Amino acid sequence: xxxxxxxxxxxxxxxxxxxxxxxxxxxxxxxxxxxxxxxxxxxxxxxxxxxxxxxxxxxxxxxxxxxxxxxxxxxxxxxxxxxxxxxxxxxxxxxxxxxxxxxxxxxxxxxxxxxxxxxxxxxxxxxxxxxxxxxxxxxxxxxxxxxxxxxxxxxxxxxxxxxxxxxxxxxxxxxxxxxxxxxxxxxxxxxxxxxxxxxxxxxxxxxxxxxxxxxxxxxxxxxxxxxxxxxxxxxxxxxxxxxxxxxxxxxxxxxxxxxxxxxxxxxxxxxxxxxxxxxxxxxxxxxxxxxxxxxxxxxxxxxxxxxxxxxxxxxxxxxxxxxxxxxx
Amino acid sequence: xxxxxxxxxxxxxxxxxxxxxxxxxxxxxxxxxxxxxxxxxxxxxxxxxxxxxxxxxxxxxxxxxxxxxxxxxxxxxxxxxxxxxxxxxxxxxxxxxxxxxxxxxxxxxxxxxxxxxxxxxxxxxxxxxxxxxxxxxxxxxxxxxxxxxxxxxxxxxxxxxxxxxxxxxxxxxxxxxxxxxxxxxxxxxxxxxxxxxxxxxxxxxxxxxxxxxxxxxxxxxxxxxxxxxxxxxxxxxxxxxxxxxxxxxxxxxxx
Numbered sequence: 001x002x003x004x005x006x007x008x009x010x011x012x013x014x015x016x017x018x019x020x021x022x023x024x025x026x027x028x029x030x031x032x033x034x035x036x037x038x039x040x041x042x043x044x045x046x047x048x049x050x051x052x053x054x055x056x057x058x059x060x061x062x063x064x065x066x067x068x069x070x071x072x073x074x075x076x077x078x079x080x081x082x083x084x085x086x087x088x089x090x091x092x093x094x095x096x097x098x099x100x101x102x103x104x105x106x107x108x109x110x111x112x113x114x115x116x117x118x119x120x121x122x123x124x125x126x127x128x129x130x131x132x133x134x135x136x137x138x139x140x141x142x143x144x145x146x147x148x149x150x151x152x153x154x155x156x157x158x159x160x161x162x163x164x165x166x167x168x169x170x171x172x173x174x175x176x177x178x179x180x181x182x183x184x185x186x187x188x189x190x191x192x193x194x195x196x197x198x199x200x201x202x203x204x205x206x207x208x209x210x211x212x213x214x215x216x217x218x219x220x221x222x223x224x225x226x227x228x229x230x231x232x233x234x235x236x237x238x239x240x241x242x243x244x245x246x247x248x249x250x251x252x253x254x255x256x257x258x259x260x261x262x263x264x265x266x267x268x269x270x271x272x273x274x275x276x277x278x279x280x281x282x283x284x285x286x287x288x289x290x291x292x293x294x295x296x297x298x299x300x301x302x303x304x305x306x307x308x309x310x311x312x313x314x315x316x317x318x319x320x321x322x323x324x325x326x327x328x
Numbered sequence: 329x330x331x332x333x334x335x336x337x338x339x340x341x342x343x344x345x346x347x348x349x350x351x352x353x354x355x356x357x358x359x360x361x362x363x364x365x366x367x368x369x370x371x372x373x374x375x376x377x378x379x380x381x382x383x384x385x386x387x388x389x390x391x392x393x394x395x396x397x398x399x400x401x402x403x404x405x406x407x408x409x410x411x412x413x414x415x416x417x418x419x420x421x422x423x424x425x426x427x428x429x430x431x432x433x434x435x436x437x438x439x440x441x442x443x444x445x446x447x448x449x450x451x452x453x454x455x456x457x458x459x460x461x462x463x464x465x466x467x468x469x470x471x472x473x474x475x476x477x478x479x480x481x482x483x484x485x486x487x488x489x490x491x492x493x494x495x496x497x498x499x500x501x502x503x504x505x506x507x508x509x510x511x512x513x514x515x516x517x518x519x520x521x522x523x524x525x526x527x528x529x530x531x532x533x534x535x536x537x538x539x540x541x542x543x544x545x546x547x548x549x550x551x552x553x554x555x556x557x558x559x560x561x562x563x564x565x566x567x568x569x570x571x572x573x574x575x576x577x578x579x580x581x582x583x
Contacts (some may be wrong), residue, residue, distance in 0.1 A: 225431070
């Protein structure tokens with residue numbers, strides 16, 4: 001079956017990239033070294049680097065990439081718009097704003113968890129606002145509400161930068177906004193993983209509704225789909241998952257937009273069939289980009305979000321051109 | 329026998345009444361054409377009949393059970409609805425579009441309906457789509473898309489088929505095909521209600537007419553009573569000539 005072939009290829013690619021990611025870094029490890037270190041009775045430096053630096057970074061990259069790809073696929077299906085992504089509904093921007101507030105008011109220096117927690121609150125807040133504003137309305141009102149939320153959050157982030165009490169705070173905020181997986185520990189994984197997993201489950205529950213929605217909202221409803229429930233699932237899932245991801249890894253754009261497009265045509269364009277491959281593609285993209293940022297030896301290290309945007313923006317242009325060709 | 333009974337239904341749209349105190353009964357085996365000028369409330373009435381729009385006053389009952397109290401899925405299993413100019417947003421294959429009509433029959437987990445593939449084959453065949461089954465639905469012509477949508481609507485064998493302007497934008501050949509398919513559905517025992525603008529086609533195929541104007545149901549009667557010059561000219565505010573030749577009725581409008 002063609003569909004399973006896509007899954008297998010993506011799974012293999014993701015696994016391979018994850019394996020590479022385990023050994024690449026400021027300190028390069030060879031599989032041999034790692035095996036020797038892990039089997040040694042007392043943990044040595046190689047084992048520590050592997051277990052506490054490379055492993056959490058890889059796991060986080062996979063989780064973050066997967067949830068970004070999955071939520072992009074769900075939102076594109078829900079809004080029936082190939083340009084939808086978590087940023088369109090303001091969810092990633094609001095998560096950024098939350099974390100920036102934590103940095104700005106110094107909560108982040110008292111406890112490392114403040115940034116992520118504030119980020120999650122921001123994401124959930126944005127999703128609730130978008131849902132409330134579009135409660136009885138159409139898809140268009142949901143998009144417009146999302147764009148408004150997104151603008152408010154972006155303005156808030158800029159305000160924080162504008163009023164930053166000292167250059168160091170501004171620097172810290174802007175570095176965080178660039179998105180990165182560097183120096184992330186198991187604490188970050190423990191914090192983000194539950195939200196990403198719960199969010200992912202909620203998003204996967206939308207599958208059947210997304211298929212029916214390819215016939216438009218009226219027909220989907222006539223087929224017994226509860227549109228309100230679907231919207232709630234999609235937005236809550238995105239807020240939890242992407243909120244969790246953004247709050248530990250910073251703002252990483254384009255993955256949610258691009259991952260579904262990479263796989264869509266290969267699964268017959270059926271919205272539900274896109275979900276799992278899009279998650280795998282997202283995980284592969286983020287892991288590959290994270291490896292690349294570690295391989296490109298410049299100081300300071302290129303931020304993951306910046307790197308993905310650099311590569312993602314031209315791809316975005318290509319999507320626009322392709323859609324224009326399709327519609328003319 | 330299926331009876332869809334509407335009693336005293338009103339729908340408010342801001343200050344305007346989109347439907348006002350509409351009462352009617354639609355029975356199985358009958359093909360009813362809903363006619364009336366633009367803005368008369370045809371689409372609104374169809375959405376109410378389909379249970380997609382809850383009336384502000386009045387009730388709709390399917391075999392005695394109020395639509396509002398039926399579970400979505402339960403209703404979706406017996407009723408199919410096609411909105412005006414229905415289209416597909418992703419380039420999925422015609423066969424998969426038709427398969428979407430089985431959505432309400434799907435088990436909670438899993439992708440397969442028992443006997444689903446045979447139903448899909450039958451629907452494809454009855455709408456003359458076997459050649460097009462692998463085509464992407466976004467590349468279909470208007471007539472082909474209308475056929476695909478009709479196949480989607482009938483694949484689950486609904487007892488109630490509600491179609492909003494099935495012939496809009498279709499050439500005469502395809503429009504006649506669409507009407508014939510609706511008619512044959514009704515002969516198989518389905519209750520068919522369709523909004524129509526082409527009175528000549530409606531005259532040829534519909535059993536009953538529901539005549540709407542400004543949100544009110546003026547008449548609900550067999551074709552012979554509705555297709556009269558005084559009724560139609562009053563309805564559309566234009567001069568109308570109705571000619572009857574043997575079994576054929578034709579309607580001509582002039583300014």
